[in-house]
Amino acid sequence: MIQENQGADIQSADPVVQVEVLLVDIPAKFPRQDAIQPFLKQETPMIRLTTRAGVVGVGYTYTLGTGGTAIFRLLADTLGPQLPGADARAVEALWWRLNRSINSISPGITASLALAAVDIALWDIRCQQAGLPLHLLAGGAHARLPMYDTEGGWLNIDDDALVANAVSARDRGFHGFKVKVGRSLAEDLRRLRKVRDVLPDTMQMMIDANQIFTQGEAIHRAAAYAAAGAAWFEEPMPASDLRGHRLLRASTAMPVAVGETLQNPHVFREYLQQDACSIVQVDAARVGGITPWLKVAHMAEAFNLPVAPHYLMELHVSLACAVPNATLIEHIPQLDVLLSAPLVMSPDGYVTPPGVPGVGIDWCWRTIEKLQHAREVIH
Incomplete structure (x- = not known):
């Protein structure tokens, strides 16, 4: 005990x-x-x-x-x-x-x-x-935050369905749409251009490589992805390749997003000190909970970097609304089968953190x- x-x-x-x-x-x-x-x-x-x-x-x-x-x-x-x-x-x-x-x-x-x-x-x-609800006890920086959709952009989805999903995300009010990449460069660019064509200029298109590329391939592809309208390049290389991320970050104006597979605040510190990322995607489960999540978010704030947390939208809406440098919430509604009241987005694409005392998840x-x-x- x-x-x-x-x-x-x-x-x-x-x-x-x-x-x-x-x-x-x-x-x-x-x-x-x-x-x-x-x-x-x-x-x-x-x-x-x-x-x-x-x-x-x-x-x-x-x-x-x-x-x-x-x-x-x-x-x-x-x-x-x-x-x-x-x-x-x-x-x-x-x-x-x-x-x-x-x-x-x-x-x-x-x-x-x-x-x-x-x-x-x-x-x-x-x-x-x-x-108190979590977002107030932990800081109370925002009353609501915009959402972007990942659910419609998986790599196995064919081009027609991918475009249809992007249109649906646009019409539902999402502020961004994420497309998985990692096929040949030609295939990736074909899919990205089709998606970018149906999104308004005000709606971001993110890309996520899920750590598939080598350093040279990531640097080679970054310029092409940026030209296709990508708003950020997520997990381009294995998270253990700090040097590669630093070199990529120095080679492109496109923001580099990392963090979902980093497991403690000390590793985030190294990324921030070496200017190896532009967007911090700290995940409360993978970093060890709310306690270290808040430390990473405030450390990113000290480096003037935004936080856009990975996955766990039902928890992250409250955490992100607690800190001033959070920008977006990722939409992947995997947990809603276990919930009495799933998270609901407003018609203009924003989510509001739960106002009841606790972390706000209605199991x-x-x-x-x-x-x-x-x-x-x-x-």
């Missing part, structure tokens, strides 16, 4: 008394493919923490088809058993203690994804105890119980 912090007010402490760990699989709504892998299902490890006062905080994380059972076991066997008796208010202390308890596998993506689930649940409790527990295939309870 993690003991209550020294110096804490014991009378006002609200310790965790029960930990419930779940694993839920969400099938993809249709076949999806990027330049690296298919996206057939989302594995969704979840954790539900109950405090002595009866406050229930829910956290979650995800993988795209593999590794969910490893995260479930890490939560159930190692992290979860440390939480009963812990003061749920001490979010920062708990994050660091849990992280150090798995030091032999941290930093690492499995560790970060598991830590994220716990951290999100603790923030859910923290917000409820404060009587449908009846559906979760049907789709879960693993569950453990820890007292």
Whole structure:
């Protein structure tokens, strides 16, 4: 057990008394493919923490088809058993203690994804105890933010359907449309030009390579993609290639977007210090939770760079609205099958963060119980 912090007010402490760990699989709504892998299902490890006062905080994380059972076991066997008796208010202390308890596998993506689930649940409790929604407790910088669509631009979608999806995104009010790239340059450019032709000048067209290119290929293609109207070049190379991103960034005026596969704030620091990116796409699950997400966002602010978070739109709408340098929310509605009230965009393409105390995700527990295939309870 993690003991209550020294110096804490014991009378006002609200310790965790029960930990419930779940694993839920969400099938993809249709076949999806990027330049690296298919996206057939989302594995969704979840954790539900109950405090002595009866406050229930829910956290979650995800993988795209593999590794969910490893995260479930890490939560159930190692992290979860440390939480009963812990003061749920001490979010920062708990994050660091849990992280150090798995030091032999941290930093690492499995560790970060598991830590994220716990951290999100603790923030859910923290917000409820404060009587505030996440976007206000974490900063309150924006009342709403614009959305862009990724759901219609997967690499396996044929040209006609791709253009139809771009038109639909335009007509629904989205502020941008993302197209996956990674075919031959000629094929990519053909698809991009067709999409750009049906979008108004006020609507951005982003491109995402999902880390497929070598340094030379990324630099070679950047000029052609920019000429086709790309607003940013996302994940052009493996995230471990910091030098390559720095050279690409120096070779093109097109913004370079990275961050969805960077696993801790220290790596983001290196990217920012070396001027290796233009847009920070920090992902709350993959970076280890809300606590490190906010650190990365404010670090980007110090470098005068925008944040456009990756995936997890139901959580990121609140986090992005908390910080001043957030610009866009990505639309991929994978989670809505588990929700009682899915996220809704306004006709002018904006989303407003939930106003209820907590992280603002309205889970449908009846559906979760049907789709879960693993569950453990820890007292």
